[in-house]
Amino acid sequence: MRKAILLILLGFGAVAKAQIPQPDPDTTAKHFLIVASIKNLQEVSSGQIAIQKASRPDVKAFGRMMVKDHGDAEQQLLQLAKSRGISLPSAATGGLQPDLNLKNAGSNFDQLYVHGMVSGHENAVEVFQNYAVNGKDPAVRAWAQQMLPTLKHHLEEIKTISKQL
Template sequence: MKKLSLIAMMAIAALSFQSCGGSKDSKEVADSVNAVKDTSTMAAKDTAGVTGAKGIAVDEGDAKFATGAANAGLAEVAAGTLASEKATNPKVKAFGAMMVTDHTKANEELMAIAKTKNITLPNEPDADHQKMKADLAAKSGADFDKAYVDAMVSGHKKVESLFEDASKNCKDADLKAFAAKTLPTIKSHLAEIEAIQKGMK
């Protein structure tokens, strides 16, 4: 019965997404779905034969951290791929390749956690990050390098703040541990891209 209601709810979410004329991006859709579905650990498993067992639902703020982290990770991979192909500065090119490797790994870890919690994650970056990627793709040479580096400094400051907060305040132990484990890598990325930015001035 629970599976049937989940399928019906997802169909409604899909229809409402279409009726908005596609104005909602992947992150907004994921947040909407998570707001109305059972994110308990039991819901992610086949509950047949389990009597009276109900997991603790994931806190709404924790689910939003998961979608925000996934959104940022997807954006880093997309922009990093672009930088590893288009950058003229070897340090910028190498940083882009590192973003693809590190954020793909973190995204996979987060997806595995989200699956056990029945949390829906976005499958592509949100509209703001899609625009950033399109703007970057239109640039070349030193202009591309500068725009990418500036975007990475700004983006990593926001992501550092997101993960810092989650590492202290997430109620879900697995998401809190993921945030705490990933935070040093984000801090290291920020320090490296700030050093590259300084060297370009």
């Protein structure tokens, strides 16, 4: 009887274990790179709109910085992903549509853009900080650590602009 109960319990343990997806060691790095790539592309796209539509010179300058810095970061990210054997889906590497709220914004463009950049960079710093500390892939973790000062600088710059609006 004890053996039967033990076998039943072991059987339930195997079923429970089989139903809980086990983490894939590559998923964390791939997921982070996908999220980071989408963030880069969003910043570049929004920055291009800011260069055209912003009325304040500091907002235009911030847009130019986004296009350059996040464009450069995207190139580094793509090289890193390739070197790690991580293939990113095309949705995360191109063809991102511009934010229609920004594209169609009228006189309140600067406020919409700046608000979006503050929240976007707060989120980006959090995502990069998390991977920089907890990431499993050492090369991807090093890149996240390398990018953090730039992202924090962007956040401080846009917060300064936000206070002036």
